[in-house]
Amino acid sequence: MALLTYKDARPWARSIRDEVGDGAMPPWHADPKHGRFANDRSLSPADKETLTKWANGGAPEGDPQDLPPAPAFTDGWTIGAPDLVLSMPEPYTVPADGFVEYEYIEIPTNLKEDRWVQAFEVRPGNRAVVHHVIATARAPQPERRPSAFRMGAEMSVPPGQTGGPAETEGQQRPKGLSRYPRPRAIGASIGGFAPGTAAHVYAPGTALLLRAGSAIVLQMHYTTSGSQQIDQSRIGLKFAPAPPIEELRIVALANGKLRIPPGDPDYSLSAEMTTTAAVTLRQILPHTHLRGKSWEYAAVYPDGRREVILSVPKYDFNWQTSYVFAEPLKMPKGTKIIAVAHYDNSAANKANPDPRKEVLWGDQTWEEMMFTSFVYSIDGVTPGAVITAAPGGGSR
Ligand code: HEM
Numbered sequence: 001m002a003l004l005t006y007k008d009a010r011p012w013a014r015s016i017r018d019e020v021g022d023g024a025m026p027p028w029h030a031d032p033k034h035g036r037f038a039n040d041r042s043l044s045p046a047d048k049e050t051l052t053k054w055a056n057g058g059a060p061e062g063d064p065q066d067l068p069p070a071p072a073f074t075d076g077w078t079i080g081a082p083d084l085v086l087s088m089p090e091p092y093t094v095p096a097d098g099f100v101e102y103e104y105i106e107i108p109t110n111l112k113e114d115r116w117v118q119a120f121e122v123r124p125g126n127r128a129v130v131h132h133v134i135a136t137a138r139a140p141q142p143e144r145r146p147s148a149f150r151m152g153a154e155m156s157v158p159p160g161q162t163g164g165p166a167e168t169e170g171q172q173r174p175k176g177l178s179r180y181p182r183p184r185a186i187g188a189s190i191g192g193f194a195p196g197t198a199a200h201v202y203a204p205g206t207a208l209l210l211r212a213g214s215a216i217v218l219q220m221h222y223t224t225s226g227s228q229q230i231d232q233s234r235i236g237l238k239f240a241p242a243p244p245i246e247e248l249r250i251v252a253l254a255n256g257k258l259r260i261p262p263g264d265p266d267y268s269l270s271a272e273m274t275t276t277a278a279v280t281l282r283q284i285l286p287h288t289h290l291r292g293k294s295w296e297y298a299a300v301y302p303d304g305r306r307e308v309i310l311s312v313p314k315y316d317f318n319w320q321t322s323y324v325f326a327e328p329l330k331m332p333k334g335t336k337i338i339a340v341a342h343y344d345n346s347a348a349n350k351a352n353p354d355p356r357k358e359v360l361w362g363d364q365t366w367e368e369m370m371f372t373s374f375v376y377s378i379d380g381v382t383p384g385a386v387i388t389a390a391p392g393g394g395s396r
Helices: 006-021 045-056
Strands: 084-087 092-094 103-108 115-123 130-138 149-151 188-193 199-201 206-210 215-222 229-231 234-239 249-254 267-275 279-287 292-300 306-312 323-331 336-343 371-378
Touching: 006 045, 092 215, 115 130, 115 188, 149 249, 188 206, 188 249, 249 267, 279 292, 279 306, 279 336, 306 323
Parallel strands: none
Antiparallel strands: 084 234, 092 229, 103 215, 115 199, 115 206, 115 234, 130 188, 130 215, 149 267, 249 371, 267 336, 279 323, 279 371, 292 306, 292 336
16 A cells, blocks of 8 residues: 555554554564664654554644655666666566476676676566575686685585575475576675565665676576466666775575474574674674574674674564664674574464474575575775685685
8 A cells, every 4th residue: 555645544544553553664673772774764752653643633634734745756776777787588487386496597797897786676577476586696707705704613504505505414305396407606695685675775985896797696586376477587786986995795694504393482593603804794684484583693892792783583584674784883803793593483473384394494485594694894905806815715
Protein backbone atom coordinates (compact mmCIF):
# COMPACT_ATOMS: atom_id res chain seq x y z
CA MET A 1 0.00 0.00 0.00
CA ALA A 2 1.09 3.59 -0.52
CA LEU A 3 1.25 6.07 2.34
CA LEU A 4 1.89 9.11 0.18
CA THR A 5 -1.31 11.06 0.72
CA TYR A 6 -3.82 11.51 3.50
CA LYS A 7 -6.33 9.49 1.49
CA ASP A 8 -3.79 6.65 1.15
CA ALA A 9 -2.88 6.62 4.81
CA ARG A 10 -6.24 7.19 6.48
CA PRO A 11 -7.61 3.62 6.15
CA TRP A 12 -4.38 2.27 7.66
CA ALA A 13 -4.37 4.50 10.74
CA ARG A 14 -4.90 1.74 13.28
CA SER A 15 -2.49 -0.61 11.60
CA ILE A 16 0.11 2.19 11.40
CA ARG A 17 -0.30 2.82 15.12
CA ASP A 18 0.20 -0.86 15.93
CA GLU A 19 3.11 -1.44 13.54
CA VAL A 20 4.91 1.71 14.60
CA GLY A 21 4.05 1.18 18.27
CA ASP A 22 5.65 -2.23 18.50
CA GLY A 23 8.64 -1.20 16.36
CA ALA A 24 7.83 -3.48 13.41
CA MET A 25 7.66 -0.41 11.12
CA PRO A 26 9.71 1.24 9.83
CA PRO A 27 11.78 -1.96 9.56
CA TRP A 28 15.01 -1.67 11.56
CA HIS A 29 16.50 -4.39 13.69
CA ALA A 30 19.61 -3.05 15.40
CA ASP A 31 19.44 -2.50 19.16
CA PRO A 32 19.77 1.30 19.60
CA LYS A 33 21.91 0.70 22.71
CA HIS A 34 24.89 -0.25 20.51
CA GLY A 35 26.28 1.85 17.70
CA ARG A 36 24.84 4.51 15.43
CA PHE A 37 24.08 3.74 11.83
CA ALA A 38 23.87 5.97 8.78
CA ASN A 39 20.99 3.95 7.31
CA ASP A 40 18.94 3.75 10.52
CA ARG A 41 15.27 3.94 9.47
CA SER A 42 13.77 3.92 12.94
CA LEU A 43 11.55 6.74 14.18
CA SER A 44 12.38 8.97 17.12
CA PRO A 45 10.18 8.53 20.22
CA ALA A 46 8.64 11.97 19.44
CA ASP A 47 7.70 10.90 15.89
CA LYS A 48 6.25 7.66 17.21
CA GLU A 49 4.16 9.60 19.69
CA THR A 50 2.90 11.96 16.98
CA LEU A 51 1.72 9.01 14.88
CA THR A 52 0.13 7.23 17.84
CA LYS A 53 -1.69 10.36 18.96
CA TRP A 54 -2.90 10.98 15.44
CA ALA A 55 -4.29 7.47 15.09
CA ASN A 56 -5.87 7.49 18.55
CA GLY A 57 -7.38 10.91 17.91
CA GLY A 58 -9.45 9.71 14.95
CA ALA A 59 -6.70 10.24 12.33
CA PRO A 60 -7.75 13.81 11.39
CA GLU A 61 -6.57 15.37 8.13
CA GLY A 62 -5.35 18.62 9.67
CA ASP A 63 -4.95 21.86 7.77
CA PRO A 64 -4.05 21.22 4.11
CA GLN A 65 -2.06 24.52 4.28
CA ASP A 66 0.43 22.76 6.54
CA LEU A 67 1.01 19.92 4.10
CA PRO A 68 4.71 19.58 3.23
CA PRO A 69 5.66 18.98 -0.42
CA ALA A 70 5.40 15.31 -1.42
CA PRO A 71 8.77 13.53 -1.42
CA ALA A 72 10.20 12.80 -4.88
CA PHE A 73 10.98 9.13 -5.46
CA THR A 74 13.32 7.85 -8.13
CA ASP A 75 11.67 5.75 -10.77
CA GLY A 76 14.05 3.00 -11.77
CA TRP A 77 17.56 2.88 -10.37
CA THR A 78 17.65 4.13 -6.79
CA ILE A 79 21.39 4.91 -7.10
CA GLY A 80 20.64 7.37 -9.95
CA ALA A 81 21.58 6.79 -13.59
CA PRO A 82 24.28 4.07 -13.62
CA ASP A 83 27.51 4.54 -15.61
CA LEU A 84 27.37 0.89 -16.60
CA VAL A 85 24.41 -1.49 -16.78
CA LEU A 86 25.15 -5.18 -17.20
CA SER A 87 22.43 -7.66 -17.97
CA MET A 88 22.41 -11.44 -17.76
CA PRO A 89 23.32 -12.48 -21.33
CA GLU A 90 20.16 -14.55 -21.74
CA PRO A 91 16.88 -15.10 -19.90
CA TYR A 92 16.85 -17.87 -17.32
CA THR A 93 13.81 -20.13 -17.06
CA VAL A 94 12.92 -21.04 -13.49
CA PRO A 95 10.80 -24.20 -13.35
CA ALA A 96 7.44 -24.23 -11.58
CA ASP A 97 8.61 -26.43 -8.74
CA GLY A 98 11.47 -28.41 -7.31
CA PHE A 99 14.52 -26.36 -6.41
CA VAL A 100 17.40 -24.73 -8.19
CA GLU A 101 21.01 -24.83 -7.00
CA TYR A 102 22.82 -21.50 -6.95
CA GLU A 103 23.48 -20.62 -10.58
CA TYR A 104 26.62 -18.67 -11.60
CA ILE A 105 26.05 -16.42 -14.58
CA GLU A 106 28.99 -14.60 -16.12
CA ILE A 107 28.89 -11.20 -17.75
CA PRO A 108 31.96 -9.64 -19.36
CA THR A 109 32.39 -5.97 -18.42
CA ASN A 110 34.61 -5.11 -21.42
CA LEU A 111 36.12 -2.35 -19.29
CA LYS A 112 39.29 -0.99 -20.84
CA GLU A 113 40.61 0.50 -17.62
CA ASP A 114 40.32 -0.02 -13.88
CA ARG A 115 37.23 1.61 -12.38
CA TRP A 116 36.16 2.46 -8.83
CA VAL A 117 32.66 1.37 -7.84
CA GLN A 118 30.93 4.08 -5.83
CA ALA A 119 27.41 2.70 -6.02
CA PHE A 120 25.99 -0.66 -6.93
CA GLU A 121 22.45 -1.90 -7.47
CA VAL A 122 20.81 -5.12 -8.54
CA ARG A 123 17.55 -4.89 -10.50
CA PRO A 124 16.00 -8.34 -10.29
CA GLY A 125 14.28 -9.22 -13.54
CA ASN A 126 11.56 -11.17 -11.75
CA ARG A 127 11.04 -10.59 -8.05
CA ALA A 128 8.77 -13.62 -7.73
CA VAL A 129 11.74 -15.96 -8.17
CA VAL A 130 14.96 -13.98 -7.58
CA HIS A 131 15.73 -14.62 -3.96
CA HIS A 132 19.24 -13.28 -3.81
CA VAL A 133 22.07 -12.18 -6.07
CA ILE A 134 25.70 -11.93 -5.05
CA ALA A 135 27.93 -10.25 -7.60
CA THR A 136 31.65 -10.91 -7.67
CA ALA A 137 34.23 -9.48 -10.06
CA ARG A 138 36.91 -11.76 -11.44
CA ALA A 139 39.96 -9.89 -12.67
CA PRO A 140 41.55 -11.22 -15.89
CA GLN A 141 44.81 -11.95 -14.04
CA PRO A 142 44.73 -13.50 -10.57
CA GLU A 143 46.47 -11.20 -8.09
CA ARG A 144 47.28 -11.13 -4.40
CA ARG A 145 45.54 -8.23 -2.68
CA PRO A 146 46.39 -6.97 0.80
CA SER A 147 44.24 -8.54 3.47
CA ALA A 148 43.77 -7.54 7.09
CA PHE A 149 42.11 -10.45 8.90
CA ARG A 150 43.21 -13.76 10.34
CA MET A 151 40.29 -16.14 10.72
CA GLY A 152 39.64 -17.99 13.99
CA ALA A 153 40.56 -21.67 14.25
CA GLU A 154 36.92 -22.81 14.40
CA MET A 155 36.50 -21.58 10.89
CA SER A 156 38.72 -24.15 9.28
CA VAL A 157 36.06 -24.87 6.70
CA PRO A 158 36.92 -24.71 3.03
CA PRO A 159 35.48 -21.26 2.36
CA GLY A 160 32.99 -21.54 -0.47
CA GLN A 161 31.33 -18.43 -1.84
CA THR A 162 29.04 -18.37 1.15
CA GLY A 163 31.66 -19.39 3.65
CA GLY A 164 30.57 -22.92 4.45
CA PRO A 165 31.45 -26.27 3.01
CA ALA A 166 29.49 -27.31 -0.06
CA GLU A 167 28.35 -30.38 1.78
CA THR A 168 28.76 -31.18 5.44
CA GLU A 169 29.74 -34.67 6.51
CA GLY A 170 26.65 -36.77 7.09
CA GLN A 171 24.50 -34.42 5.06
CA GLN A 172 22.65 -36.21 2.29
CA ARG A 173 21.52 -33.45 0.18
CA PRO A 174 19.29 -33.86 -2.83
CA LYS A 175 20.54 -31.99 -5.86
CA GLY A 176 18.46 -29.31 -7.51
CA LEU A 177 18.53 -28.06 -11.08
CA SER A 178 21.96 -26.69 -12.06
CA ARG A 179 22.60 -25.22 -15.51
CA TYR A 180 25.44 -22.85 -14.64
CA PRO A 181 27.70 -24.50 -12.04
CA ARG A 182 30.19 -22.51 -10.03
CA PRO A 183 33.25 -21.59 -12.09
CA ARG A 184 36.70 -22.29 -10.61
CA ALA A 185 37.31 -18.64 -9.83
CA ILE A 186 34.65 -16.08 -9.06
CA GLY A 187 36.72 -13.17 -7.73
CA ALA A 188 35.93 -10.74 -4.95
CA SER A 189 32.48 -9.64 -3.90
CA ILE A 190 31.25 -6.27 -5.20
CA GLY A 191 27.68 -6.24 -3.93
CA GLY A 192 24.41 -8.05 -3.76
CA PHE A 193 20.67 -8.17 -3.43
CA ALA A 194 18.76 -9.95 -0.70
CA PRO A 195 15.32 -9.41 0.80
CA GLY A 196 15.53 -5.94 2.30
CA THR A 197 18.67 -4.74 0.48
CA ALA A 198 19.26 -3.94 -3.19
CA ALA A 199 21.42 -0.83 -3.52
CA HIS A 200 24.74 0.12 -1.98
CA VAL A 201 25.98 3.69 -2.11
CA TYR A 202 29.40 4.13 -0.56
CA ALA A 203 30.60 7.27 1.20
CA PRO A 204 32.48 9.80 -0.97
CA GLY A 205 36.19 9.02 -1.01
CA THR A 206 35.58 5.28 -0.61
CA ALA A 207 35.02 2.79 -3.43
CA LEU A 208 35.57 -0.82 -4.55
CA LEU A 209 38.09 -1.67 -7.22
CA LEU A 210 36.89 -3.18 -10.50
CA ARG A 211 39.85 -4.21 -12.66
CA ALA A 212 39.89 -3.60 -16.42
CA GLY A 213 38.69 -6.67 -18.31
CA SER A 214 36.93 -8.18 -15.27
CA ALA A 215 34.03 -10.54 -15.63
CA ILE A 216 31.11 -10.18 -13.27
CA VAL A 217 29.86 -13.47 -11.87
CA LEU A 218 26.30 -13.34 -10.59
CA GLN A 219 25.48 -15.98 -8.04
CA MET A 220 21.73 -16.32 -8.55
CA HIS A 221 19.53 -17.90 -5.91
CA TYR A 222 16.24 -18.70 -7.58
CA THR A 223 13.25 -20.02 -5.69
CA THR A 224 10.47 -21.80 -7.50
CA SER A 225 7.02 -20.28 -7.17
CA GLY A 226 4.45 -22.76 -8.51
CA SER A 227 4.54 -21.54 -12.11
CA GLN A 228 7.33 -21.39 -14.66
CA GLN A 229 8.98 -17.96 -14.60
CA ILE A 230 11.59 -16.14 -16.66
CA ASP A 231 14.26 -13.89 -15.18
CA GLN A 232 16.90 -11.66 -16.72
CA SER A 233 18.36 -9.58 -13.90
CA ARG A 234 20.62 -6.57 -14.32
CA ILE A 235 23.15 -4.73 -12.24
CA GLY A 236 23.94 -1.02 -12.36
CA LEU A 237 27.27 0.51 -11.37
CA LYS A 238 28.23 4.09 -10.72
CA PHE A 239 31.90 4.86 -10.85
CA ALA A 240 33.85 7.35 -8.75
CA PRO A 241 35.37 10.06 -10.95
CA ALA A 242 38.80 9.56 -9.40
CA PRO A 243 40.57 6.90 -7.33
CA PRO A 244 39.23 6.96 -3.77
CA ILE A 245 41.11 7.89 -0.62
CA GLU A 246 40.22 4.52 0.92
CA GLU A 247 39.72 1.29 -1.00
CA LEU A 248 36.72 -0.67 0.24
CA ARG A 249 37.09 -4.39 0.70
CA ILE A 250 34.58 -7.05 1.60
CA VAL A 251 35.44 -9.92 3.90
CA ALA A 252 33.23 -12.83 4.92
CA LEU A 253 33.22 -14.38 8.37
CA ALA A 254 31.46 -17.72 8.67
CA ASN A 255 31.32 -20.85 10.75
CA GLY A 256 30.34 -23.82 8.62
CA LYS A 257 30.35 -26.23 11.53
CA LEU A 258 26.81 -25.53 12.55
CA ARG A 259 24.65 -28.53 13.47
CA ILE A 260 21.36 -27.50 15.01
CA PRO A 261 19.51 -30.25 16.89
CA PRO A 262 15.81 -30.79 16.12
CA GLY A 263 13.55 -28.59 18.24
CA ASP A 264 16.42 -26.65 19.88
CA PRO A 265 14.97 -23.22 20.79
CA ASP A 266 18.33 -21.55 21.36
CA TYR A 267 21.28 -23.02 19.53
CA SER A 268 24.23 -20.67 19.32
CA LEU A 269 27.44 -20.55 17.36
CA SER A 270 30.31 -18.09 17.20
CA ALA A 271 33.01 -17.11 14.74
CA GLU A 272 35.89 -14.74 15.15
CA MET A 273 38.62 -12.99 13.22
CA THR A 274 41.52 -10.76 14.21
CA THR A 275 42.91 -7.77 12.37
CA THR A 276 46.48 -8.15 11.10
CA ALA A 277 46.66 -4.45 10.22
CA ALA A 278 44.86 -1.28 11.33
CA VAL A 279 41.47 -1.20 9.65
CA THR A 280 38.40 0.99 9.44
CA LEU A 281 35.24 -1.07 9.73
CA ARG A 282 32.34 0.42 7.79
CA GLN A 283 29.45 -2.02 7.41
CA ILE A 284 28.20 -5.34 8.80
CA LEU A 285 25.64 -7.59 7.13
CA PRO A 286 24.50 -10.52 9.31
CA HIS A 287 23.05 -13.49 7.47
CA THR A 288 21.29 -16.56 8.75
CA HIS A 289 18.22 -18.25 7.28
CA LEU A 290 14.75 -18.93 8.67
CA ARG A 291 15.92 -20.27 12.04
CA GLY A 292 18.14 -17.24 12.66
CA LYS A 293 17.03 -15.53 15.88
CA SER A 294 19.63 -12.96 16.90
CA TRP A 295 23.15 -11.70 16.25
CA GLU A 296 25.71 -9.90 18.32
CA TYR A 297 29.12 -8.58 17.28
CA ALA A 298 31.78 -7.52 19.76
CA ALA A 299 35.21 -6.02 19.22
CA VAL A 300 37.98 -6.79 21.69
CA TYR A 301 40.70 -4.19 21.27
CA PRO A 302 44.41 -4.89 21.90
CA ASP A 303 44.16 -3.02 25.23
CA GLY A 304 41.49 -5.49 26.38
CA ARG A 305 38.54 -3.15 26.00
CA ARG A 306 35.43 -5.01 24.79
CA GLU A 307 32.64 -3.26 22.96
CA VAL A 308 29.43 -4.53 21.41
CA ILE A 309 29.53 -2.97 17.94
CA LEU A 310 26.20 -4.30 16.64
CA SER A 311 23.35 -6.20 18.23
CA VAL A 312 20.37 -7.51 16.29
CA PRO A 313 18.16 -8.97 19.01
CA LYS A 314 15.33 -9.96 16.68
CA TYR A 315 16.94 -11.05 13.44
CA ASP A 316 14.46 -11.25 10.59
CA PHE A 317 15.41 -13.16 7.45
CA ASN A 318 13.07 -10.95 5.40
CA TRP A 319 15.01 -7.81 6.27
CA GLN A 320 18.65 -8.40 5.48
CA THR A 321 20.30 -5.14 6.27
CA SER A 322 23.87 -4.06 5.88
CA TYR A 323 24.35 -1.89 8.96
CA VAL A 324 26.43 1.13 7.91
CA PHE A 325 28.28 2.74 10.81
CA ALA A 326 27.57 6.48 11.04
CA GLU A 327 31.15 6.83 12.30
CA PRO A 328 33.28 4.05 10.82
CA LEU A 329 35.10 2.11 13.55
CA LYS A 330 38.88 2.44 13.84
CA MET A 331 40.37 -0.89 14.79
CA PRO A 332 44.07 -1.22 15.50
CA LYS A 333 46.05 -4.29 14.48
CA GLY A 334 45.25 -7.13 16.89
CA THR A 335 41.55 -6.28 17.34
CA LYS A 336 39.38 -9.36 17.58
CA ILE A 337 35.86 -9.34 16.15
CA ILE A 338 33.59 -11.97 17.69
CA ALA A 339 30.25 -12.79 16.07
CA VAL A 340 27.62 -14.84 17.87
CA ALA A 341 24.44 -16.07 16.20
CA HIS A 342 21.47 -17.71 17.89
CA TYR A 343 18.95 -19.99 16.21
CA ASP A 344 15.47 -21.17 17.08
CA ASN A 345 14.74 -24.59 15.64
CA SER A 346 11.63 -25.10 17.75
CA ALA A 347 8.00 -25.12 16.65
CA ALA A 348 7.60 -21.76 18.42
CA ASN A 349 9.54 -20.16 15.55
CA LYS A 350 6.72 -19.44 13.10
CA ALA A 351 9.16 -19.19 10.17
CA ASN A 352 10.67 -22.63 10.89
CA PRO A 353 10.20 -24.91 7.86
CA ASP A 354 10.58 -28.08 9.97
CA PRO A 355 11.37 -28.21 13.70
CA ARG A 356 11.87 -31.99 13.53
CA LYS A 357 14.95 -31.65 11.33
CA GLU A 358 18.58 -31.48 12.36
CA VAL A 359 19.87 -28.51 10.40
CA LEU A 360 23.28 -28.27 8.75
CA TRP A 361 24.99 -25.65 6.61
CA GLY A 362 23.51 -25.27 3.16
CA ASP A 363 22.63 -22.78 0.48
CA GLN A 364 18.90 -23.33 0.54
CA THR A 365 16.58 -21.48 2.87
CA TRP A 366 15.57 -24.65 4.74
CA GLU A 367 19.25 -25.23 5.51
CA GLU A 368 21.24 -22.77 7.58
CA MET A 369 24.19 -20.44 7.52
CA MET A 370 26.31 -18.49 9.96
CA PHE A 371 27.65 -15.86 7.65
CA THR A 372 28.56 -12.19 7.90
CA SER A 373 29.83 -9.82 5.27
CA PHE A 374 31.94 -6.86 6.45
CA VAL A 375 32.88 -3.79 4.41
CA TYR A 376 36.16 -2.28 5.57
CA SER A 377 39.27 -0.49 4.45
CA ILE A 378 42.88 -1.03 5.47
CA ASP A 379 44.45 2.08 6.93
CA GLY A 380 47.47 3.41 5.09
CA VAL A 381 47.25 1.05 2.11
CA THR A 382 47.20 2.75 -1.28
CA PRO A 383 43.96 1.99 -3.15
CA GLY A 384 44.60 -0.65 -5.81
CA ALA A 385 47.73 -2.01 -4.09
CA VAL A 386 48.83 -5.54 -4.94
CA ILE A 387 50.99 -7.71 -2.69
CA THR A 388 54.38 -8.38 -4.16
CA ALA A 389 56.21 -9.71 -1.09
CA ALA A 390 55.16 -11.11 2.30
CA PRO A 391 51.75 -12.76 2.27
CA GLY A 392 48.82 -11.67 4.40
CA GLY A 393 46.41 -14.48 3.53
CA GLY A 394 42.61 -14.44 3.59
CA SER A 395 40.21 -12.84 1.21
CA ARG A 396 40.28 -9.27 0.02
C1 HEM B 1 6.81 5.41 9.29
C2 HEM B 1 7.05 4.58 8.28
C3 HEM B 1 6.24 3.35 8.00
C4 HEM B 1 4.95 3.07 8.35
C5 HEM B 1 3.97 3.94 9.11
C6 HEM B 1 4.64 1.74 7.83
C7 HEM B 1 3.45 1.09 7.99
C8 HEM B 1 3.20 -0.22 7.64
C9 HEM B 1 2.02 -0.97 7.96
C10 HEM B 1 0.81 -0.40 8.68
C11 HEM B 1 2.18 -2.25 7.47
C12 HEM B 1 1.21 -3.43 7.62
C13 HEM B 1 0.36 -3.56 6.39
C14 HEM B 1 -0.66 -4.68 6.53
O1 HEM B 1 -1.24 -4.82 7.59
O2 HEM B 1 -0.83 -5.43 5.56
C15 HEM B 1 3.47 -2.29 6.82
C16 HEM B 1 3.99 -3.41 6.16
C17 HEM B 1 5.12 -3.37 5.38
N1 HEM B 1 6.00 -2.33 5.25
FE1 HEM B 1 5.89 -0.56 6.26
N2 HEM B 1 5.75 1.27 7.16
C18 HEM B 1 6.73 2.21 7.23
C19 HEM B 1 8.00 2.13 6.69
C20 HEM B 1 8.41 1.14 5.80
C21 HEM B 1 9.65 1.16 5.09
C22 HEM B 1 10.71 2.24 5.19
C23 HEM B 1 9.67 0.04 4.32
C24 HEM B 1 10.72 -0.46 3.35
C25 HEM B 1 12.00 -0.17 3.46
C26 HEM B 1 8.43 -0.70 4.57
C27 HEM B 1 8.06 -1.89 3.98
C28 HEM B 1 6.98 -2.68 4.37
C29 HEM B 1 6.73 -4.03 3.89
C30 HEM B 1 7.58 -4.79 2.88
C31 HEM B 1 5.57 -4.46 4.53
C32 HEM B 1 4.88 -5.83 4.37
C33 HEM B 1 5.66 -6.92 5.00
C34 HEM B 1 5.86 -6.79 6.48
O3 HEM B 1 4.89 -6.59 7.22
O4 HEM B 1 7.03 -6.91 6.90
N3 HEM B 1 7.69 0.01 5.47
N4 HEM B 1 4.06 -1.07 6.93
